[in-house]
Amino acid sequence: MKDISEVRSTKQTVEVDLLKQRGVTGVDIGYKYVGGKKTDVLAIRVYVKEKKDVPKKEEIRLKV
Numbered sequence: 629m630k631d632i633s634e635v636r637s638t639k640q641t642v643e644v645d646l647l648k649q650r651g652v653t654g655v656d657i658g659y660k661y662v663g664g665k666k667t668d669v670l671a672i673r674v675y676v677k678e679k680k681d682v683p684k685k686e687e688i689r690l691k692v
Contacts, residue, residue, distance in 0.1 A: 630638050630670060631670075632657070633669060635652075635657050635670045635671070635672060636657060638672060639647060639656075639657055639672045642672070643655045646674055646688065649688060651676045651677045651678065652674055652675065652676055652688075653675045654670060654674075654675035655673070655674055655675070656672075656673050656674070656675075657670065657671070657672060658670075658671065659671065660673075665671055674688055675689065
């Protein structure tokens with residue numbers, strides 16, 4: 629698991645570009661949720677105006 633300083637550094641690197649994406653309203657750091665349940669994995673969370681299915685080519689993917 630990445631520690632908070634690594635996640636924070638990555639967020640600072642990608643935040644401006646993420647906020648330029650259509651529909652993105654915010655970016656923060658928190659725990660990942662899967663199926664509505666909190667995990668113990670730290671994640672960069674991306675908030676959107678409306679959650680919807682999007683084509684694979686429009687998905688936001690980060691490799692860190």
